[in-house]
Amino acid sequence: QTLPAGPKLKITAVTQPGPALPQFSTVDIPRLREELPKKSGGRIEVDLASWPERNLNGPEIIRLVRSGNVDIGAAPLATVSGDVPFLDIVDLAGLNPTIEQARKVADAVVPDANKALERFNTKIIAIYPFPAQVPFCRTPVTKLSDLKGRKIRTHGGSLNDLVQSIGAQPTGIGFPEVYGALERGVVDCAITGTASGNGARWYEVTKSMYALPMGWATAAYFVNLSWWNKLDPQVRSFLEAEFKALENAQWDLGKAATEDGIACNTGKADGCKIGKVVDKDPMSVTRPTAEDAEVLRKQLGEVVLPAFVKRCGAACGEQYNKIVAPITGVKFGS
Amino acid sequence: MQKLIERISYLMCAIAGWGFIACAVLIGVEVLLRNTFGISLQSTTELSGYALAFGISWGLAQTFITRGHVRIDVILNRMPLKARAVLHLVALATLGTFVGFLSYGAIALTQESWDFGSTDISLLRTPLVIPQGLWTFGILMFLLLIVLLFVEAIPLLLRGDFEAIDKLFRPRTYEEEAQEALDAVKSTP
Amino acid sequence: MIAAVFLLILLLLFVGLWLTGANVQVPLAETLTLVGLLTFLFGSGVYIGAALGILGILIGYAFSERPFWTFIGQMVWGPSSSYVLVAVPLFLLMGEILLRAGLSERLYKAMNVWLERLPGGLLHTNIMSSALFSAISGSSVATAATMGSVALPFFKGTAYSPRYVLGSLAAGGALGNLIPPGITFIIYALITETSVGALYLAAAGPSLLVVLLFTAVIVWHGWSQRAVMAGPRVPLAEKFRALSGLLPTLILMLLVLGTIYGGFATPTEAAALGVLGAMFFAALDGKLSWKMLHESAESSARVTAMIGLILFGAYLLNFIITSLGVPQMMAKTVSSLPLPPWAIMLLIIGLYIALGTFMEGFSMVITTLPVVFPVVKALGYDPIWFGVIVTMLVEIAMISPPDGTVLYVLQGMRTDGRPITDVFAGVMPFFLVYIFAVLLLLVMPGLALWLPSVLGR
Ligand code: NA
Ligand code: NA
Numbered sequence: 001q002t003l004p005a006g007p008k009l010k011i012t013a014v015t016q017p018g019p020a021l022p023q024f025s026t027v028d029i030p031r032l033r034e035e036l037p038k039k040s041g042g043r044i045e046v047d048l049a050s051w052p053e054r055n056l057n058g059p060e061i062i063r064l065v066r067s068g069n070v071d072i073g074a075a076p077l078a079t080v081s082g083d084v085p086f087l088d089i090v091d092l093a094g095l096n097p098t099i100e101q102a103r104k105v106a107d108a109v110v111p112d113a114n115k116a117l118e119r120f121n122t123k124i125i126a127i128y129p130f131p132a133q134v135p136f137c138r139t140p141v142t143k144l145s146d147l148k149g150r151k152i153r154t155h156g157g158s159l160n161d162l163v164q165s166i167g168a169q170p171t172g173i174g175f176p177e178v179y180g181a182l183e184r185g186v187v188d189c190a191i192t193g194t195a196s197g198n199g200a201r202w203y204e205v206t207k208s209m210y211a212l213p214m215g216w217a218t219a220a221y222f223v224n225l226s227w228w229n230k231l232d233p234q235v236r237s238f239l240e241a242e243f244k245a246l247e248n249a250q251w252d253l254g255k256a257a258t259e260d261g262i263a264c265n266t267g268k269a270d271g272c273k274i275g276k277v278v279d280k281d282p283m284s285v286t287r288p289t290a291e292d293a294e295v296l297r298k299q300l301g302e303v304v305l306p307a308f309v310k311r312c313g314a315a316c317g318e319q320y321n322k323i324v325a326p327i328t329g330v331k332f333g334s
Numbered sequence: 335m336q337k338l339i340e341r342i343s344y345l346m347c348a349i350a351g352w353g354f355i356a357c358a359v360l361i362g363v364e365v366l367l368r369n370t371f372g373i374s375l376q377s378t379t380e381l382s383g384y385a386l387a388f389g390i391s392w393g394l395a396q397t398f399i400t401r402g403h404v405r406i407d408v409i410l411n412r413m414p415l416k417a418r419a420v421l422h423l424v425a426l427a428t429l430g431t432f433v434g435f436l437s438y439g440a441i442a443l444t445q446e447s448w449d450f451g452s453t454d455i456s457l458l459r460t461p462l463v464i465p466q467g468l469w470t471f472g473i474l475m476f477l478l479l480i481v482l483l484f485v486e487a488i489p490l491l492l493r494g495d496f497e498a499i500d501k502l503f504r505p506r507t508y509e510e511e512a513q514e515a516l517d518a519v520k521s522t523p
Numbered sequence: 524m525i526a527a528v529f530l531l532i533l534l535l536l537f538v539g540l541w542l543t544g545a546n547v548q549v550p551l552a553e554t555l556t557l558v559g560l561l562t563f564l565f566g567s568g569v570y571i572g573a574a575l576g577i578l579g580i581l582i583g584y585a586f587s588e589r590p591f592w593t594f595i596g597q598m599v600w601g602p603s604s605s606y607v608l609v610a611v612p613l614f615l616l617m618g619e620i621l622l623r624a625g626l627s628e629r630l631y632k633a634m635n636v637w638l639e640r641l642p643g644g645l646l647h648t649n650i651m652s653s654a655l656f657s658a659i660s661g662s663s664v665a666t667a668a669t670m671g672s673v674a675l676p677f678f679k680g681t682a683y684s685p686r687y688v689l690g691s692l693a694a695g696g697a698l699g700n701l702i703p704p705g706i707t708f709i710i711y712a713l714i715t716e717t718s719v720g721a722l723y724l725a726a727a728g729p730s731l732l733v734v735l736l737f738t739a740v741i742v743w744h745g746w747s748q749r750a751v752m753a754g755p756r757v758p759l760a761e762k763f764r765a766l767s768g769l770l771p772t773l774i775l776m777l778l779v780l781g782t783i784y785g786g787f788a789t790p791t792e793a794a795a796l797g798v799l800g801a802m803f804f805a806a807l808d809g810k811l812s813w814k815m816l817h818e819s820a821e822s823s824a825r826v827t828a829m830i831g832l833i834l835f836g837a838y839l840l841n842f843i844i845t846s847l848g849v850p851q852m853m854a855k856t857v858s859s860l861p862l863p864p865w866a867i868m869l870l871i872i873g874l875y876i877a878l879g880t881f882m883e884g885f886s887m888v889i890t891t892l893p894v895v896f897p898v899v900k901a902l903g904y905d906p907i908w909f910g911v912i913v914t915m916l917v918e919i920a921m922i923s924p925p926d927g928t929v930l931y932v933l934q935g936m937r938t939d940g941r942p943i944t945d946v947f948a949g950v951m952p953f954f955l956v957y958i959f960a961v962l963l964l965l966v967m968p969g970l971a972l973w974l975p976s977v978l979g980r
């Protein structure tokens with residue numbers, strides 16, 4: 001799709017938790033900062049930055065978009081769920097064993113999520129994953145029960161409920177500080193995407209990775225609704241198409257980067273195309289067992305879902321059963 | 335009125351300080367429990383962050399009263415009395431404007447958290463209006479103090495009593511503070 | 524003010540280039556307005572926090588097309604509730620308790636017995652203890668706040684020059700990020716794809732160099748003042764007896780350092796343990812009371828509020844200038860000037876010192892590096908070496924008068940009501956040798972690069 005000539009539009013966007021993440025450097029930068037102006041015939045220009053470049057921590061992204069200080073913001077839904085608890089539904093810990101299912105759930109939830117976001121004068125225009133969220137640990141972990149008693153950094157949300165339910169201690173430390181905390185053993189493990197941990201060089205300070213996907217840190221691009229509705233319809237549909245393509249690119253990246261991150265961190269150069277291969281002191285990785293997948297499913301039904309409904313309200317439980325349960329096969333309250 | 339607000343400011347500052355002691359105890363217990371029994375209090379990271387926010391804002395007014403907020407008075411101190419008095423008021427006006435913006439922002443932030451029932455994303459899910467509301471209150475008290483000082487200083491300016499204005503704002507020396515402490519002791523029955 | 528001087532230099536360069544016929548636009552009016560505004564706000568005795576905040580608000584209204592005022596609450600709530608900064612009031616509290624229990628006095632008396640005949644005497648302990656503290660803390664403000672609250676009361680009423688006391692404490696604070704660990708290195712490594720380990724190793728030499736230079740400044744000052752400061756000779760037996768005065772503080776330091784290195788606690792947690800430890804030792808001496816705790820609490824709350832107000836202003840300004848893209852723009856301008864490599868490097872150094880005077884180190888590094896780093900690499904400079912240079916510049920900015928955060932923190936902790944010029948004058952020699960160290964590193968990169976090359980990182 002192309003755009004006919006018209007008045008210029010300058011878009012401000014703040015996306016992704018760090019400038020070194022592939023979601024930023026291989027998708028957002030080329031597509032938004034470089035290609036969008038060209039494709040739009042010079043009509044659109046994007047002022048793009050990652051959170052830390054604007055001194056932001058993440059939980060305030062929806063408010064930032066709502067305030068009109070940026071037009072587009074992106075953040076994992078769990079991170080901003082303090083403002084809109086319903087958003088957690090997309091990526092509850094243990095909900096989605098595969099990225100394919102994560103996408104099905106995400107696509108199914110977006111209309112309801114946008115209804116919840118209306119009060120915030122915001123709207124989701126694209127939804128995307130990070131690589132599988134797995135624990136990076138200082139000492140060997142080969143099964144879920146090895147995490148018992150450890151102090152684990154999470155990015156908040158339902159992951160905290162899961163971590164606590166398996167006998168570990170969740171703790172919230174800002175992403176840039178996690179490296180130092182792992183380095184000195186302030187936390188024993190930290191959960192993040194396989195490739196995200198590679199981008200943040202956590203392989204320098206951890207030894208072992210347990211490749212059990214606890215979630216996908218499913219995230220979204222939010223727009224300021226009044227801004228969006230006021231756009232020239234041609235521009236809006238152009239942007240809609242562009243973000244649809246960007247969404248597909250992000251899901252492809254999420255899938256590719258999950259295995260790529262594992263290969264890179266374990267020093268396998270032939271499987272490592274996106275991240276940085278670890279030549280010296282590569283990490284050890286253990287593939288998940290069927291029993292542990294079952295543990296996740298059990299905790300989801302017994303702990304994670306009830307905790308989610310408790311903070312989101314009974315209606316959320318019904319919405320879950322209506323929209324999500326048919327995909328996941330785990331019902332709430334049964 | 336002035337005396338009352340000074341009294342309140344002192345109390346708020348002391349409470350802020352005790353908040354830090356409570357925070358130290360909370361974190362200390364957390365570290366001990368974690369390293370000995372492997373159990374952890376929840377959300378100490380968030381809670382101690384709130385203690386800091388609370389501590390900063392509830393101490394602002396008292397810090398102003400004790401001339402604790404830093405200004406660069408190199409040139410100021412070399413000015414003649416009249417100019418100095420005017421510059422004191424300029425500084426107060428700038429501070430008032432800044433704190434006015436802060437108050438507006440803090441109220442809007444708390445209002446937003448209230449409207450949307452926002453919480454943090456830790457296990458405790460603390461409703462953000464609590465820490466943000468307390469924080470906003472401290473900033474508002476600071477603003478009130480600044481406004482009252484202005485009200486006190488304007489008649490002095492109109493009367494041309496520059497000495498009194500200068501006395502109101504110039505940094506207190508050690509002797510003055512000691513004298514005030516003595517006065518305080520004497521005035522308590 | 525450094526920022527104003529830097530802007531003027533840049534302006535002169537522009538005019539010079541323009542006169543030689545180069546195709547550059549001279550932003551004369553904007554630059555002069557900004558320089559005038561900076562000069563007025565910092566010269567007229569406006570409160571620092573308000574000066575920074577009002578500057579941000581004015582720039583915002585003048586240049587921003589966004590409703591930045593709707594986000595002010597969030598801009599200042601962030602730093603207000605930051606877990607990392609919690610360490611600051613806790614370390615202050617520890618210092619206050621130690622002071623009121625008479626423990627810090629005992630520490631300094633004991634050190635005094637040993638060090639006083641050295642030229643410069645006790646001033647050395649300011650640098651040494653700050654260096655020690657920097658090895659656990661990545662925060663210059665926390666380092667200066669802790670060491671200042673312990674040391675300042677002791678020096679009151681001694682013959683030591685208040686300027687050098689304050690100057691050496693400020694200088695000590697500026698080691699916080701340079702001596703590993705430090706967050707600047709971690710951020711630098713992430714953006715530039717260099718190794719954190721290599722940066723830590725590379726920082727060792729320059730850290731040592733800076734500490735030695737600081738020590739040299741104090742020795743030189745001591746020699747010129749030796750008639751004033753020399754104390755009586757103390758017998759060796761008494762010297763060893765005095766060591767018992769060191770014990771509580773040493774144990775406390777061990778507690779704080781040991782828990783961090785042992786992986787038992789974060790710096791914030793260690794600060795909390797420090798408070799509990801200080802209370803324990805005060806109780807042991809029979810000095811712990813509600814009244815004493817109350818006074819310590821109130822006093823540390825005041826210093827925290829003082830730092831807090833400055834942080835409010837700084838974060839507001841920081842948000843507005845980063846959202847306007849000012850740091851990137853300036854970095855781009857500096858990097859693209861038609862000048863020889865060494866001149867570009869000098870301008871980059873000036874840029875970091877100037878930006879650092881009113882920006883937070885973290886966001887300054889993260890916003891400018893993507894622009895500056897490729898240029899530095901293209902000019903043929905070593906990435907690891909440049910990481911150390913950037914960190915040193917961030918530290919220098921913290922102690923550059925008249926707008927360095929560490930300086931305000933120290934001024935805020937004084938109770939004698941004397942002007943901030945003491946702090947400015949006192950830090951000058953240390954500030955100058957710090958810059959000298961950067962220039963030395965510019966000429967002899969081996970100072971940083973030798974160790975990583977030997978250890979093969
Ligand atoms: Na350090
Ligand atoms: Na400075």
